[in-house]
Amino acid sequence: MTLRLPPIGLQIPRAWSESSERRWAQLASSAHDLQGSASASGVANYAEVLRPPLRRGDTGTVSQLLTSAGAVRALAWLWTEVDGDCADSISVDLLGEFERASGAISRLAMQHLFRVYFMRFDELDDLPADQGGAAILDTLGALLANQAALRSRSPLAGTRAPRTERDGPFALAQAIRQGGADPARAIAAAGLASYEGGRYLELVRQHLFLEELRTLPLGAEQPVLGEIRNPATHRKPHLRGRMLGHAALEILIDRADHSYPGDAWRDAVLDVAGDPRLTYHESYATWWPVLGSEREDRVASWLARADLQIFLDVLARYSEEAGIQGMSRMLPPRKRMLEGLIDLGIVRRSRLYVGDDVRRFARQASLAASANLTGSQYSQRALLYLDCGEFHIIEGSHNTQLWTYLDVPSSRIIDPTRRRFYYEELTSELASGFVRRWQATMGTAQGTGHLGIRHAGLWQAKFLEFLAHHGIAVNPEALLSRADYQQLRQRHGLPWVNPDGRPVALESEDTRGTA
Incomplete structure (x- = not known):
């Protein structure tokens, strides 16, 4: 006997498309933002108490005020304020007090700290040395990794790439390239979609761009060369005070080694950095001292070919027009x-x-x-x-x-x-x-x-x-x-x-x- 059920009157959805997954990630991000707003309103009183000593740089007073989970959460929230006057108060000392004061950090406080980490990343290195300088990012990364190990749900769960290590963006970019995955889907799968627009994901995309250059056939003329020429691309801040263009040109020049890579690669380098022989140009000081004298000499040797071709053209023209016996020989x-x-x-x-x-x-x-x-x-x-x-x-x-x-x-x-x-x-x-x-x-x-x-x-x-x-x-x-x-x-x-x-x-x- 077959049991026949009445129609339910609802359309059963098909499997989610890629765009649906992206929309879901955006909704999740919006939900996190709403949750953050609610949390902020709940810790507003704590935040107002913390602001004066943070503005003064009075770490000792701030440490004494971190006596409750609400105060700790308020401190983390203050660090996430984009235009807030306390966003740059983060320091190695306060991060140490942060962990000692709260033990297992609350989920909401963790979300704030993750946001600081992934949105600012190596920009934290620019903070004053007396606050820790470059050690701030490393300390925050270690704190998040330790706390994440206590929880099953975090942006670190189930991922192999060291997301809170300095080489995290490079490791994620390599994993995406090796797996052949769509970058947007891979980023969402890593739990990082809510940090879109931050420095961490900017570096991931920069490394993907550089990896494409590393696999480009020698001398090949591809659209990626056009991207290098774009000032909006090659002037982006990259790592250790250098621009993305520095890293891109290093790859092109080093891959050519001492051989001539062809006019396409040569012209791409010149469009970005200029002729290395023209040491009086403003572009020289921006690019060639950073790229180094060895690379400068390599590119100068490429240009010798162009000079030679003009010279040979002159010889050929003179030979034809002068008609002097023996000149053609x-x-x-x-x-x-x-x-x-x-x-x-x-x-x-x-x-x-x-x-x-x-x-x-x-x-x-x-x-x-x-x-x-x-x-x-x-x-x-x-x-x-x-x-x-x-x-x-x-x-x-x-x-x-x-x-x-x-x-x-x-x-x-x-x-x-x-x-x-x-x-x-x-x-x-x-x-x-x-x-x-x-x-x-x-x-x-x-x-x-x-x-x-x-x-x-x-x-x-x-x-x-x-x-x-x-x-x-x-x-x-x-x-x-x-x-x-x-x-x-x-x-x-x-x-x-x-x-x-x-x-x-x-x-x-x-x-x-x-x-």
């Missing part, structure tokens, strides 16, 4: 050598010096750190300076020699505030001045410290032999075409690197002789 060896130096990863800095005609046809964005060659007779010329660490070169278009130096030729030529040079200042006059300074420091026995090479025959052999004679090893195969490499081996032999060829200053020789 001179371009590939220069291109191979200069690109080889950059591919070896030894180029740290570069600077272009261009005539007016070159500047007109080159892309302006690539010439931010360049200087002008003065004089109409040099309007179609370009010079390229490369800092290769152990040596420095200046290569030129047209019939300019290759100038090689064993030290910085002159601080003037790399000064970003100097924007105009005569051609001779970068060639013959520069060499003469360098020889005087070199021999004054190193003595005449160690030569002139530089070499000018005309582009005739296998001119690269002279360049490699000069470096090898002074103890500098550079892989010839990286700088020569296959045919030129074979010619070098057969006619000249591979250069022998003199282990005792490194230049030593006169002062160092004197010191070693008396040691």
